[in-house]
Amino acid sequence: MTEKKWPETWQEVNPGCMVFRPGSAKEYHTGSWRAKRPIWDNAKCIKCGVCYIYCPEGCVTENADGFFEANLDYCKGCGICAHECWPVAIKMVNEEE
Amino acid sequence: MNTATKNPKNVIENFDLYAPKLVSKEEFFVGGHRACQGCGEALAIRLMCKALGKDTVITNATGCMEVISSLYPTTAWNLPWIHVAFPNAAAVGSGVEAGLKALRRKGKIADRRVKSVAIGGDGGTMDIGFQALSGAMERCHDMLYVCFDNEAYMNTGIQRSSGTPFLASTTTAPAGKKIPGNQVWKKNLPEIMVAHNVAYVATATPSYPIDFMNKVKKARQIKGPSYIHCFVTCPTGWRSTSETCIKLGRLALETGLFPLYEVEDGKYRLTVEVPEKRRPIQDYLKGQGRFRHLTPDQIQVIQERVDIEWETLMIKVEHSRSKESLRARRSR
Amino acid sequence: MGKRVGMEVAIASAEAAALCRFDVAAVYPITPQSHVAEHLSDIVADGRVDASFITVESEHSALSAAMGSEATGARTVTATSSQGLLYMSEVLPITSAMRLPIVMLIANRAVSGPINIWNDHSDIMPMRDTGWISFFADNGQEVVDMTIQAFKVGEDRRVMLPVNVNMDGFQLTHMVEPIIMPDQEEVDHFLPAYVPYAALHPDNIVSMGTLGMPEIYAEAQKAKDVALVNSIKVVREVWKEWEAQFGRKYEPIQTYRTEDAEIALVTMGSMGETAEIAVDELRKQGVKAGLLKIKLWRPFPFDDLKKVVKGIKVLAVTDRACSFGGPGGPVFSEIRSALYDTPKRPKIVNYLIGLGGRDVQVENFMDMVRRAAKGKLSEPYEFYGVRG
Numbered sequence: 154m155t156e157k158k159w160p161e162t163w164q165e166v167n168p169g170c171m172v173f174r175p176g177s178a179k180e181y182h183t184g185s186w187r188a189k190r191p192i193w194d195n196a197k198c199i200k201c202g203v204c205y206i207y208c209p210e211g212c213v214t215e216n217a218d219g220f221f222e223a224n225l226d227y228c229k230g231c232g233i234c235a236h237e238c239w240p241v242a243i244k245m246v247n248e249e250e
Numbered sequence: 251m252n253t254a255t256k257n258p259k260n261v262i263e264n265f266d267l268y269a270p271k272l273v274s275k276e277e278f279f280v281g282g283h284r285a286c287q288g289c290g291e292a293l294a295i296r297l298m299c300k301a302l303g304k305d306t307v308i309t310n311a312t313g314c315m316e317v318i319s320s321l322y323p324t325t326a327w328n329l330p331w332i333h334v335a336f337p338n339a340a341a342v343g344s345g346v347e348a349g350l351k352a353l354r355r356k357g358k359i360a361d362r363r364v365k366s367v368a369i370g371g372d373g374g375t376m377d378i379g380f381q382a383l384s385g386a387m388e389r390c391h392d393m394l395y396v397c398f399d400n401e402a403y404m405n406t407g408i409q410r411s412s413g414t415p416f417l418a419s420t421t422t423a424p425a426g427k428k429i430p431g432n433q434v435w436k437k438n439l440p441e442i443m444v445a446h447n448v449a450y451v452a453t454a455t456p457s458y459p460i461d462f463m464n465k466v467k468k469a470r471q472i473k474g475p476s477y478i479h480c481f482v483t484c485p486t487g488w489r490s491t492s493e494t495c496i497k498l499g500r501l502a503l504e505t506g507l508f509p510l511y512e513v514e515d516g517k518y519r520l521t522v523e524v525p526e527k528r529r530p531i532q533d534y535l536k537g538q539g540r541f542r543h544l545t546p547d548q549i550q551v552i553q554e555r556v557d558i559e560w561e562t563l564m565i566k567v568e569h570s571r572s573k574e575s576l577r578a579r580r581s582r
Numbered sequence: 583m584g585k586r587v588g589m590e591v592a593i594a595s596a597e598a599a600a601l602c603r604f605d606v607a608a609v610y611p612i613t614p615q616s617h618v619a620e621h622l623s624d625i626v627a628d629g630r631v632d633a634s635f636i637t638v639e640s641e642h643s644a645l646s647a648a649m650g651s652e653a654t655g656a657r658t659v660t661a662t663s664s665q666g667l668l669y670m671s672e673v674l675p676i677t678s679a680m681r682l683p684i685v686m687l688i689a690n691r692a693v694s695g696p697i698n699i700w701n702d703h704s705d706i707m708p709m710r711d712t713g714w715i716s717f718f719a720d721n722g723q724e725v726v727d728m729t730i731q732a733f734k735v736g737e738d739r740r741v742m743l744p745v746n747v748n749m750d751g752f753q754l755t756h757m758v759e760p761i762i763m764p765d766q767e768e769v770d771h772f773l774p775a776y777v778p779y780a781a782l783h784p785d786n787i788v789s790m791g792t793l794g795m796p797e798i799y800a801e802a803q804k805a806k807d808v809a810l811v812n813s814i815k816v817v818r819e820v821w822k823e824w825e826a827q828f829g830r831k832y833e834p835i836q837t838y839r840t841e842d843a844e845i846a847l848v849t850m851g852s853m854g855e856t857a858e859i860a861v862d863e864l865r866k867q868g869v870k871a872g873l874l875k876i877k878l879w880r881p882f883p884f885d886d887l888k889k890v891v892k893g894i895k896v897l898a899v900t901d902r903a904c905s906f907g908g909p910g911g912p913v914f915s916e917i918r919s920a921l922y923d924t925p926k927r928p929k930i931v932n933y934l935i936g937l938g939g940r941d942v943q944v945e946n947f948m949d950m951v952r953r954a955a956k957g958k959l960s961e962p963y964e965f966y967g968v969r970g
Contacts, residue, residue, distance in 0.1 A: 172788065
């Protein structure tokens with residue numbers, strides 16, 4: 154499907170307002186919502202992946218070294234990862250810092 | 251090992267429950283959705299979809315998850331998905347199941363099993379959606395229904411539902427000067443589903459993600475109706491902090507308030523061990539603003555009820571251990 | 583080659599749906615539609631059509647299940663009446679908005695209060711804004727023909743809209759009529775297999791029923807309206823094809839003896855056949871009477887209406903429903919509105935007839951015409967034949 158400019162004309166609206174671009178919500182960056190961001194201390198991280206499992210946005214991913222980080226385009230700063238991290242390797246810091 | 255008492259701050263007991271590395275990295279419910287920070291339901295949906303895999307069609311009732319995930323012209327779903335209205339997720343899902351079945355049988359679509367899964371909140375399942383759920387389950391469609399229970403009509407503004415617990419404050423049963431919140435006990439939907447002879451009924455919560463995903467996988471295999479009641483935290487509606495989302499689900503289990511069990515053909519089995527000395531219900535209630543008006547006497551009333559419900563469930567679990575099968579399988 | 587049979591019209595409508603090789607039927611019984619539901623389930627249980635019959639637990643679930651099924655690409659049929667139609671009314675505009683070409687057979691029945699199981703149009707009239715294509719059948723043959731045409735029109739890629747076929751409850755559904763039943767080969771030739779625009783399947787992922795914010799809702803509504811308005815072209819095409827293959831002609835508004843008519847009755851549904859006899863009797867008495875029978879209610883046939891009323895001085899529009907506290911019966915007020923800008927338009931009067939299954943006889947139609955010839959009724963609309 155070719156990219157249409159938003160907002161669409163009545164002729165452009167997909168029939169039934171169907172959306173044929175699965176996962177297109179990622180075009181909307183919810184990162185602007187947060188007041189705090191998670192910072193990983195890889196010295197403490199035991200690479201268990203609990204932060205990855207518990208993220209409601211699914212924005213915590215494993216990098217090539219097996220450590221984890223949040224995609225700041227989507228991280229809403231809810232703090233679940235920091236709260237659940239067993240070795241307390243994640244700290245929530247204010248956005249301004 | 252009961253880490254609940256040993257490590258009160260970092261309560262991840264039973265580490266072998268956690269094998270996140272084994273979980274598929276594919277995301278079927280992507281970030282960019284508009285759920286609140288710390289939404290337990292969004293997390294639960296993300297995990298459920300990982301367990302279901304790509305050969306699934308989701309039917310979604312009107313509610314938070316539908317609204318935050320499908321703002322035209324984008325969608326957070328990486329799976330075929332349909333939303334029609336509020337009370338009919340189970341009915342639409344049963345139609346999806348019948349359609350897929352007929353088309354596959356007639357060779358009009360690929361010859362492989364695509365599971366119909368209908369989802370809704372406690373409103374869309376236990377109240378307005380109750381009739382459709384009952385009908386779909388009793389007709390034995392090959393469909394999984396997952397109820398995401400955050401104990402009120404959250405999307406419309408935290409109004410009272412039949413899933414709202416006793417004395418919780420909601421916007422239509424508020425803790426006022428005369429009446430201190432919801433005046434009746436929570437409706438037990440899993441029991442109602444067991445009474446419908448649903449082959450597989452389970453309770454779950456994203457706080458125990460592997461347990462939840464295993465249950466979803468199991469339900470998917472069932473060639474008939476299955477039901478999962480998923481307890482999810484709503485920080486906005488419960489007036490709790492976003493980061494305690496997972497902890498509250500854990501406390502719900504450790505107090506015996508929301509035990510995790512499954513019922514297969516009438517046999518009850520706990521799937522996550524509850525500490526022998528259950529935590530006092532006060533530990534669960536105190537982190538939530540919707541309970542902040544409770545007096546010690548009221549908390550005691552709740553504690554007694556939790557104890558009774560827990561003991562009742564344990565009787566069923568014990569009874570199930572001693573019998574091969576409590577009721578004849580109602581198969582399709 | 584079609585066979586001439588004597589068949590109860592409700593049964594015939596189910597047979598017609600069977601000829602269309604539906605994949606799924608989701609139906610909840612309600613008098614007087616029940617024979618449709620029952621016969622559809624007979625057909626499925628006997629394996630005469632390879633389909634699933636969902637015994638849903640309510641009409642709301644009937645249309646909902648039908649939507650789920652149609653959304654997977656399965657050709658789906660449902661049926662209802664009266665209270666059932668009202669119960670599923672929440673879902674009706676969603677079906678058309680989501681462009682799912684479900685066919686619904688409606689056995690028109692009066693709407694409660696007081697509860698009444700007999701025939702009138704008060705069930706379908708409140709639904710005229712829901713974006714469905716609406717056919718009205720005069721007799722059993724039309725019910726059968728329109729059921730088959732409905733699938734073809736609705737599923738056409740230029741239309742993609744649900745269609746309801748209206749047949750008068752009891753007056754039609756429970757009558758045994760002579761019907762030429764097309765055979766399977768003829769219908770297979772006329773109606774190809776359903777190829778959906780989009781379908782719920784992992785091989786081609788789509789999200790259906792998304793949220794429309796204020797920025798887009800109005801555009802979506804216009805798109806739906808344009809689709810419905812333009813569908814009249816496809817209806818005409820399909821009717822032309824039908825005439826070529828089966829020899830039976832259909833027009834949005836069928837005329838009877840209107841070539842030199844000065845006064846014409848307007849009917850919708852099976853009363854048209856009684857009105858025809860009344861027109862014949864009036865003609866014998868020298869009254870230049872004619873009759874307009876509306877077959878296509880939505881999309882409203884504006885052009886056809888303007889054409890057929892040329893030269894007519896008085897229209898006596900009969901309605902079988904009341905728009906309480908409004909400007910008259912629905913058919914009357916829509917015709918009046920449609921002709922408002924026409925410089926030479928007839929005087930239009932309105933009779934509400936046959937409510938709740940009340941019989942309307944030839945003499946009644948003749949009386950209506952005679953009184954209408956005076957050009958004005960004492961009230962804007964008249965409940966015809968009401969005592970008191």
